[in-house]
Amino acid sequence: MTALVRAEWTKLFTTRVWIGLLLGACVLVAGFVVLFTSFAGSTPGGAQGGGPPGGLPAVGTEQFEQLVLATGANVTVLFLILGIIGMTQEYRHRTATPTFLTTPRRGRVVIAKLAAYALVAVPFALVVLAVNYGVAAVAAGARGAVPALSGENLQVLANSGLALVIYTVIGVGLGALVRNQVGAIVGGLVYLFVVEAIVRQISAIADAYKWLPGGALEALTATLQGPDLLERWQGGLLLLGYGLVAALLGTLLAVRRDVV
Structure with a gap:
C-alpha cells in the first residue's frame, strides 16, 4: 500500500x-481577504463594529477576525478538482489498464489514491491557511488590528483546513464514480454553484440545504448568522460522512466496472 x-x-x-491549483487557491484566498478587509465596517449595517445583518463587521472585532x-x-x-483529477487522470490518459494490471486488486488502487490525496491535501491546506492568516495580518494590521492567532480563531482555521481535506477526498470519490474528467469537474461545479443555490432559494425545500455538503460546510466554517444550519460539530461529521460515502461508492464501482 505504501508503494501505491x-x-x-x-x-x-x-x-x-x-x-496551478495551489497557486490559484492562494491567490483567491488572498484576494478575498483583501476584499473583506477593504470593505469591513464600511458597508451598510457594518459601520458600528459588527452591526446588524447586511454588512461586514468592522476590523478589530471578534466577528471580523x-x-x-x-x-x-x-x-x-x-x-475538489484536485481529487477529481487525481482519480480521472487514469481514464483520461488511458493508464487505468496498466495500473490495474500491475495491481489487479482495484480496491487497493482506489484506497491508495484516497490516502495519497488526503495526505497531500494536508500540506496544501496548511499553505492556504498560512496565506490566509498572513494576508489578513498585513491587511488588518494596516488598519491597526492584527487578528489574534489563538482560541476561537485557531478553531476557525482548523475547521477550514479540515473542509479542504474532506473535499479532496470527495473529489477522488466523485472521479471514481464518473470517470470522465471533464464530466466530473463540470458536474461538481454545477452542483456546488447551481443545484445547492437553487435548493437554498426555494422555500419549499430550503430546509434540506443544511443536510447537503454545502450546508455541512457552512455549518462547519461559517462565522456569521445565516439560515438554519446544524451545529458546527454536526456539520463536520456530516461533511466527513459525505467524504466517506463518496470514497466507498467510488471504490465499489471501480472494482465492479470494466475499464474503458
Missing part, C-alpha cells in the same frame, strides 16, 4: 496541475 501511495504522489508531482480567517473554506472547489 508513493506512486500516486509521483504521478501528481510530475505534472504542473497541482501547482473569524470571518476573515474562515476565507480558506471558499476554495474547497479547487481541492
Whole structure:
C-alpha cells in the first residue's frame, strides 16, 4: 500500500496541475481577504463594529477576525478538482489498464489514491491557511488590528483546513464514480454553484440545504448568522460522512466496472 501511495504522489508531482491549483487557491484566498478587509465596517449595517445583518463587521472585532480567517473554506472547489483529477487522470490518459494490471486488486488502487490525496491535501491546506492568516495580518494590521492567532480563531482555521481535506477526498470519490474528467469537474461545479443555490432559494425545500455538503460546510466554517444550519460539530461529521460515502461508492464501482 505504501508503494501505491508513493506512486500516486509521483504521478501528481510530475505534472504542473497541482501547482496551478495551489497557486490559484492562494491567490483567491488572498484576494478575498483583501476584499473583506477593504470593505469591513464600511458597508451598510457594518459601520458600528459588527452591526446588524447586511454588512461586514468592522476590523478589530471578534466577528471580523473569524470571518476573515474562515476565507480558506471558499476554495474547497479547487481541492475538489484536485481529487477529481487525481482519480480521472487514469481514464483520461488511458493508464487505468496498466495500473490495474500491475495491481489487479482495484480496491487497493482506489484506497491508495484516497490516502495519497488526503495526505497531500494536508500540506496544501496548511499553505492556504498560512496565506490566509498572513494576508489578513498585513491587511488588518494596516488598519491597526492584527487578528489574534489563538482560541476561537485557531478553531476557525482548523475547521477550514479540515473542509479542504474532506473535499479532496470527495473529489477522488466523485472521479471514481464518473470517470470522465471533464464530466466530473463540470458536474461538481454545477452542483456546488447551481443545484445547492437553487435548493437554498426555494422555500419549499430550503430546509434540506443544511443536510447537503454545502450546508455541512457552512455549518462547519461559517462565522456569521445565516439560515438554519446544524451545529458546527454536526456539520463536520456530516461533511466527513459525505467524504466517506463518496470514497466507498467510488471504490465499489471501480472494482465492479470494466475499464474503458
